[in-house]
Amino acid sequence: MDLRLPIGIIFTIYGFILIGYGFFTKGSEIYAKSLGINVNITWGIVLLVFGLVMYYFAKRAKKS
Amino acid sequence: MLNSFFVPIIASISGSGGGTMGSGLKFDLNPVDWLILAIYLVFVIGIGFALKRQSKTAADFLLSGRSIPGWITGLAFISANLGAQELIGMAASGAEYGIMTSHFYWVGAIPAMVFLGIFMMPMYYGSKAKSVPEYLKMRYDERTRVFNSVSFAFMTVFSSGISMHALADLLTTLVGWNYYGWLVVTSVIVLAYVLKGGLSSAIYNEVLQFFMIVFGIAPLAYLALKNVGGWDGLVTKLQASPLGDGSIHSWAQTASGANPMGVPWYGILFGLGFVLSFGYWTTNFAEVQRALAANSMGAARRTPIVGAIPKMLFPAIVILPGMIAYALTMDGPGSGYAIPVKLDAHGVAMLDSAGKAIMNYNQVLPSMILNYFPNGLLGLALTALMASFMSGMAANVTAFNTVWTYDLYSQMSGGKKTDKELLSMGKVATIAGIILAMGCALIAAKYNNIMAILQLVFGFVNAPLFATFLLGMFTKRSNNAGAFWGLLIGTGTAVLFHGLSWVTGNAPGVKGAWISQIFEYPKDLSQSFMVAIVAFSVTFIVNAGLSMTSGRNKTDEELAGLVYSLTPKQLSGHEAWIMRPAVLGTLVMIAVIVLNIIFW
Numbered sequence: 017m018d019l020r021l022p023i024g025i026i027f028t029i030y031g032f033i034l035i036g037y038g039f040f041t042k043g044s045e046i047y048a049k050s051l052g053i054n055v056n057i058t059w060g061i062v063l064l065v066f067g068l069v070m071y072y073f074a075k076r077a078k079k080s
Numbered sequence: 081m082l083n084s085f086f087v088p089i090i091a092s093i094s095g096s097g098g099g100t101m102g103s104g105l106k107f108d109l110n111p112v113d114w115l116i117l118a119i120y121l122v123f124v125i126g127i128g129f130a131l132k133r134q135s136k137t138a139a140d141f142l143l144s145g146r147s148i149p150g151w152i153t154g155l156a157f158i159s160a161n162l163g164a165q166e167l168i169g170m171a172a173s174g175a176e177y178g179i180m181t182s183h184f185y186w187v188g189a190i191p192a193m194v195f196l197g198i199f200m201m202p203m204y205y206g207s208k209a210k211s212v213p214e215y216l217k218m219r220y221d222e223r224t225r226v227f228n229s230v231s232f233a234f235m236t237v238f239s240s241g242i243s244m245h246a247l248a249d250l251l252t253t254l255v256g257w258n259y260y261g262w263l264v265v266t267s268v269i270v271l272a273y274v275l276k277g278g279l280s281s282a283i284y285n286e287v288l289q290f291f292m293i294v295f296g297i298a299p300l301a302y303l304a305l306k307n308v309g310g311w312d313g314l315v316t317k318l319q320a321s322p323l324g325d326g327s328i329h330s331w332a333q334t335a336s337g338a339n340p341m342g343v344p345w346y347g348i349l350f351g352l353g354f355v356l357s358f359g360y361w362t363t364n365f366a367e368v369q370r371a372l373a374a375n376s377m378g379a380a381r382r383t384p385i386v387g388a389i390p391k392m393l394f395p396a397i398v399i400l401p402g403m404i405a406y407a408l409t410m411d412g413p414g415s416g417y418a419i420p421v422k423l424d425a426h427g428v429a430m431l432d433s434a435g436k437a438i439m440n441y442n443q444v445l446p447s448m449i450l451n452y453f454p455n456g457l458l459g460l461a462l463t464a465l466m467a468s469f470m471s472g473m474a475a476n477v478t479a480f481n482t483v484w485t486y487d488l489y490s491q492m493s494g495g496k497k498t499d500k501e502l503l504s505m506g507k508v509a510t511i512a513g514i515i516l517a518m519g520c521a522l523i524a525a526k527y528n529n530i531m532a533i534l535q536l537v538f539g540f541v542n543a544p545l546f547a548t549f550l551l552g553m554f555t556k557r558s559n560n561a562g563a564f565w566g567l568l569i570g571t572g573t574a575v576l577f578h579g580l581s582w583v584t585g586n587a588p589g590v591k592g593a594w595i596s597q598i599f600e601y602p603k604d605l606s607q608s609f610m611v612a613i614v615a616f617s618v619t620f621i622v623n624a625g626l627s628m629t630s631g632r633n634k635t636d637e638e639l640a641g642l643v644y645s646l647t648p649k650q651l652s653g654h655e656a657w658i659m660r661p662a663v664l665g666t667l668v669m670i671a672v673i674v675l676n677i678i679f680w
Contacts, residue, residue: 017127017130017284019152019288022126022127022288023287023288026119026123027295029119030116041456044454046455049451049452049454050452050454051306055299055453055454055456055457056454056456059299062295063295066291066295
């Protein structure tokens with residue numbers, strides 16, 4: 017098993033969940049805690065990028 | 081796990097011995113948070129099932145058949161140590177001691193990990209020993225192996241129990257529900273994936289857990305730093321706080337013990353760095369086992385060195401939030417955050433001798449998370465705490481079942497067991513280990529004092545073991561009698577010395593001086609460093625002394641591959657230059673020296 021595959025998938029899912037939830041709660045008062053920053057969107061993007069990179073490398077390794 | 085010297089004793093996070101209490105420290109979880117946690121649980125168990133083919137023989141189940149790539153064992157190596165206690169304890173120490181806490185990483189862990197990879201791994205991996213006790217049997221004899229296996233098995237089970245208790249207690253406080261419920265649920269999940277996929281499953285999951293922990297906790301440092309006014313804002317606030325200048329310098333205040341840790345520079349270098357950290361990182365089987373599962377000598381040697389790279393940066397995500405928590409608390413109520421105070425049984429704040437409320441440092445990390453994380457991110461952070469617990473737990477369990485099966489069971493039966501019998505014993509030991517650990521968790525919940533003593537003892541047992549390894553791996557002269565009596569007398573002396581030493585202001589008892597108050601130290605840490613130094617020195621002297629006065633037990637041929645000078649030099653010319661352990665290790669050491677200078 018190439019471990020990059022499940023890690024890629026789980027963080028891609030987390031990325032989508034956080035970004036989606038972030039949009040859903042845009043402007044909500046829950047972001048008073050995080051200094052007015054919608055951290056769900058920002059951090060969701062980071063997780064999504066990480067997840068996709070892991071996924072890409074796992075797939076590339078499989079082809080060759 | 082075993083590094084209790086790393087972490088203030090947290091037999092109880094809630095501060096009330098195993099029960100919940102209304103400290104206001106409650107995560108308000110919504111369905112999105114639960115979904116994040118649920119997905120994680122599906123993946124860890126899924127990885128266990130995906131690897132079930134890797135557990136057909138005892139060698140696969142217990143040793144992973146030496147088949148795992150180096151980057152995976154490297155990340156698993158640090159993840160195995162990254163229990164929830166480490167996260168919570170390091171944030172707590174960041175608040176209590178400031179930047180000096182970084183010594184646990186930049187003086188302690190990193191140099192030891194590099195040393196293990198470059199100098200010790202050729203003998204560990206090259207000897208084909210399945211475990212640390214088995215190496216001791218090869219280098220010395222059966223009794224040293226038995227001594228080490230029994231003490232290791234006992235310690236592993238007890239420290240697992242202590243961390244299970246800490247987690248169940250933490251979850252009950254943060255999330256609610258039921259202490260026993262959490263105890264059972266978390267253990268059953270770990271049991272499921274270890275039983276299904278064996279050591280490979282534990283190691284692969286440790287890597288997933290590593291990323292979970294980093295991604296779940298990292299935003300805290302960013303948000304908290306922004307809130308406190310950046311690094312400059314933090315420094316200004318800390319300088320104005322009671323800790324003062326000592327909290328922002330790692331070395332500048334260590335000419336004497338008059339600093340937040342209460343330890344002078346030589347105590348840090350020798351006690352924490354050389355004895356305790358080298359002892360822990362180089363002889364603890366739960367760590368070394370990860371490297372032994374690597375697929376080549378090169379990968380095994382790189383394992384701790386690769387792990388050292390992220391480990392070096394961990395202070396930024398665990399210690400920094402702790403320091404900020406302290407700065408904000410001291411800045412007054414206007415800062416919007418204060419470290420929770422310890423409450424007594426009636427919910428009234430406990431006061432110290434100066435009449436000030438005692439801060440509950442163990443709640444620094446959870447309360448900071450609660451202060452800054454909105455739902456969504458909160459679920460991620462809770463999952464990270466859960467992941468950190470599971471990684472430590474699984475590491476303990478997989479080390480325990482191997483030592484039990486190969487070093488105790490197989491040995492007691494004269495080494496005549498078939499692979500099939502060993503495999504089923506390995507599985508039985510996995511289940512039994514977890515059940516015993518749960519029992520220990522319940523003891524921890526009931527008798528805080530017993531656990532506190534045990535944790536202190538576990539904190540220094542690696543010191544005598546390290547002296548034994550140092551002599552065994554790097555001299556041909558060290559002999560069987562020296563090893564056995566050195567370990568026994570060294571460990572005994574440590575216990576005795578603990579009973580004679582005490583910390584100013586502590587009553588005699590659990591924390592020392594239970595025999596007599598003879599040696600006095602300013603802080604808990606200076607006491608534990610000193611106990612470790614004594615244990616190391618006594619073991620070293622007894623081992624060297626006996627080995628000099630009586631002859632060698634093994635010839636050069638018998639010691640080939642077990643002693644450094646009789647082990648063929650590792651050729652790494654075929655590997656890319658950056659991948660060579662010596663090159664990589666040197667780069668890591670340079671980086672860590674630079675970090676020490678920056679935060680001097």
